[in-house]
Amino acid sequence: MVDIKKTTILKMFIFTSLLILFLISSLIFFKKNELPIKEENILFHLYEIQNPDQILWYKEEFFVTKDSKIKKLNIEKRTLEDFKAIKQNQILGIYKDELVLMEYENYIITTPEENATDIVILNLEEEEIFSKSFHETIKPLYIKDNFLFLIDNYLNSPERTYRVNLEKGEIEFVKIETQLILEGDEKIEVLDKDNNLLFNIPKVNDIMSFSVNENLDKIALIDTQGTIWIFLKNPNN
Numbered sequence: 001m002v003d004i005k006k007t008t009i010l011k012m013f014i015f016t017s018l019l020i021l022f023l024i025s026s027l028i029f030f031k032k033n034e035l036p037i038k039e040e041n042i043l044f045h046l047y048e049i050q051n052p053d054q055i056l057w058y059k060e061e062f063f064v065t066k067d068s069k070i071k072k073l074n075i076e077k078r079t080l081e082d083f084k085a086i087k088q089n090q091i092l093g094i095y096k097d098e099l100v101l102m103e104y105e106n107y108i109i110t111t112p113e114e115n116a117t118d119i120v121i122l123n124l125e126e127e128e129i130f131s132k133s134f135h136e137t138i139k140p141l142y143i144k145d146n147f148l149f150l151i152d153n154y155l156n157s158p159e160r161t162y163r164v165n166l167e168k169g170e171i172e173f174v175k176i177e178t179q180l181i182l183e184g185d186e187k188i189e190v191l192d193k194d195n196n197l198l199f200n201i202p203k204v205n206d207i208m209s210f211s212v213n214e215n216l217d218k219i220a221l222i223d224t225q226g227t228i229w230i231f232l233k234n235p236n237n
Contacts, residue, residue: 040234041199041201041231041232041233041234042230042231042232043201043202043229043230043231043232044078044229044230045227045228045229045230046064046073046078046080046227046228046229046230047227048071048079048080049064049066049071049080049228050225050226050227051066051222051226052064052065052066052222052226052228053065053066053067054091054092055209055210055211055220055222055228056092056093056094056211057211057212057213057214057218057219057220058094058099058213059213059214060213060218061073062075062211062218062220062230063083063092063099064080064228065086065091065092068085068086068087068088068090069082069084069085069086070083070084070085070086070092071083073230075230075232078230084124086101087103089103089104089105090102090103090122091103091104091139091140091141093121093140093142093143094142094143095121095129095143095166098123098124099123099124100121100122100123100124100129100143101121101122101123101124101126102119102120102121102140102143102148103119103120103121103122104117104118104119104120104138104139104140104153105117105118106137106138106139106153106154109137112135113135114135115133115134115135116134116135116136116137116138117133117134117136117137117138117139117153118131118132118133118134119131119132119133119134119138119140119148119150119164121143121148121166130148130166132164132169134164134171136150136152136162136171137152137153137154137157138150138151138152138153138162139151139153141161141176143166146165146166146167147163147164147165147166148163148164148166149161149162149163149174149176150162150163150164150171160173161173161174161175161176162174177193178193180192180193180198180210180212180216180219181193181195182207182210182221184200184203185203186203187200187201187202187203188200188201188202188203188207188221190219192216198216199231199233201229201231204223204227204229205223205224205225205227206223206224207221207222207223207224208222208223208224209221209222210222217232217233217234218230218231218232218233219231
């Protein structure tokens with residue numbers, strides 16, 4: 001009778017142990033194979049720098065220039081890290097899928113025949129890629145499709161825009177088309193140039209300028225208070 005009781009207890013112990021092992025194994029299995037949680041759109045602001053001189057998306061990286069210092073955003077930590085010190089007359093750009101520096105020098109001239117501006121494009125190692133002088137008093141804006149786009153840069157200028165063919169060096173007037181359209185009173189609607197709605201974000205203040213990446217799923221905005229806002233569309237998808 002004692003042996004039967006001991007046997008029953010032993011069987012119950014073994015059964016309970018196996019059940020616990022099964023539950024633990026199942027939990028580990030489902031934990032490893034569960035679907036990843038998709039994080040929704042993210043909107044946050046950067047307080048480290050106010051009123052930046054320039055903002056720029058390059059591929060999946062975001063750069064901010066302020067007081068001749070370029071900083072790069074660490075998206076995971078949402079903080080800015082030192083990237084490169086530059087001259088006051090240098091602007092960060094993208095040429096042939098590489099980061100470059102667009103350097104300009106304006107001069108006071110007395111006749112229309114004199115050169116008013118020197119433009120030099122350098123790689124980040126300060127090696128010259130392009131150099132040319134122009135009669136116009138201008139400064140660079142950005143590079144796109146082998147063209148350097150520029151704007152008038154003198155007191156009370158009409159802010160005409162130009163483009164320079166970086167292979168031929170020819171300059172011409174051009175109307176710059178915006179890549180995105182921002183509008184809306186309660187929400188900021190982000191539209192492409194064909195007025196197709198890409199996404200919208202809550203409106204905090206009016207927007208002065210913005211920069212987007214190539215996929216149009218990352219956008220940086222500067223509001224009227226000089227604050228930088230970062231919007232990431234479905235960052236973990």
